[in-house]
Amino acid sequence: MDAASNGNQEKSNHIPKDMKGATEEQKTCLEILNLVLDDEASPEQREYFKKHLQNCMPYYEIFSVDKLIKEMVRNKCNCHPVPEDLVDSIKSKLSD
Amino acid sequence: MAEYKGKSYSKKQKEAIFDNEFLPHINSMYNFAYRLTFDEDDAKDLVQDTYLKAFRFIESFEQGTNAKAWLFRILKNSFINDFRKKSKEPAKVDYQEVETYYNSDDIDQAITTDLRIEAVQDMIGDEISNALNSLDVDFRTVIILCDLEGFKYDEMAKILDIPIGTVRSRLHRARNLLKEKLRSYASKMGYKN
Numbered sequence: 001m002d003a004a005s006n007g008n009q010e011k012s013n014h015i016p017k018d019m020k021g022a023t024e025e026q027k028t029c030l031e032i033l034n035l036v037l038d039d040e041a042s043p044e045q046r047e048y049f050k051k052h053l054q055n056c057m058p059y060y061e062i063f064s065v066d067k068l069i070k071e072m073v074r075n076k077c078n079c080h081p082v083p084e085d086l087v088d089s090i091k092s093k094l095s096d
Numbered sequence: 097m098a099e100y101k102g103k104s105y106s107k108k109q110k111e112a113i114f115d116n117e118f119l120p121h122i123n124s125m126y127n128f129a130y131r132l133t134f135d136e137d138d139a140k141d142l143v144q145d146t147y148l149k150a151f152r153f154i155e156s157f158e159q160g161t162n163a164k165a166w167l168f169r170i171l172k173n174s175f176i177n178d179f180r181k182k183s184k185e186p187a188k189v190d191y192q193e194v195e196t197y198y199n200s201d202d203i204d205q206a207i208t209t210d211l212r213i214e215a216v217q218d219m220i221g222d223e224i225s226n227a228l229n230s231l232d233v234d235f236r237t238v239i240i241l242c243d244l245e246g247f248k249y250d251e252m253a254k255i256l257d258i259p260i261g262t263v264r265s266r267l268h269r270a271r272n273l274l275k276e277k278l279r280s281y282a283s284k285m286g287y288k289n
Contacts, residue, residue: 031264034264038248038267061212061213065211065213069275069278072216073224074246076224076225077244078127078244080126080127083126086122086126086143089144090147093144093148094151
């Protein structure tokens with residue numbers, strides 16, 4: 001069957017970044033990566049991550065890049081200081 | 097918010113809630129407003145409107161619940177309902193339409209490209225910030241709420257009025273688009289994938 005040779009053979013060394021091209025197992029793994037990244041994983045999912053994904057090179061790479069980008073967003077994208085007069089302006093409007 | 101019947105606070109209590117629970121979030125609120133509007137005056141107006149509304153409807157805020165999420169929800173709604181109508185921005189972007197577009201096969205092809213950690217490490221803040229700003233507002237919003245402000249999925253679902261499953265898929269999609277943008281910056285910096 002064509003379907004058998006289509007995609008599954010690449011499972012071990014190629015992980016599509018997008019869910020559409022992924023097998024069910026890969027989808028689950030990518031979902032768990034996101035849950036761990038966002039600190040939303042259950043203890044079981046966290047355990048699965050530690051056992052199966054943390055030491056698997058392709059997943060490790062995806063996780064490392066995602067984690068770094070998340071940290072950079074947090075550290076580099078909070079750079080618009082509040083105008084000094086804003087709080088006073090709000091408070092004066094409240095007392096009107 | 098809708099199901100909560102409301103409290104009766106004294107004037108003094110209202111002022112205390114406002115000062116102690118609402119105002120401490122003004123930095124995050126302004127940063128969010130700026131990243132939605134890209135204009136200092138508009139961001140100021142949006143934050144001011146949000147705080148005035150928060151005070152007016154303070155009795156529907158239950159003390160002890162998440163004030164920051166409550167304020168972000170008001171700001172997001174103000175942006176969609178009031179601000180976008182007034183601004184030059186053309187028709188309101190339809191979430192569903194955007195998601196359908198980005199879920200199409202065409203865009204998936206482009207997203208499967210790789211991005212190496214060395215390339216990201218060499219980026220200074222500007223690339224990340226510009227890449228975030230270049231995303232469509234709905235995708236930009238989920239990244240800001242999750243990665244910048246640290247909201248949990250269930251809080252984001254309430255702020256955005258969408259199911260948790262949609263939060264997760266939109267976030268996943270947003271991250272892929274962000275990576276795609278960063279990958280194109282990486283190519284310009286001379287990194288080969």
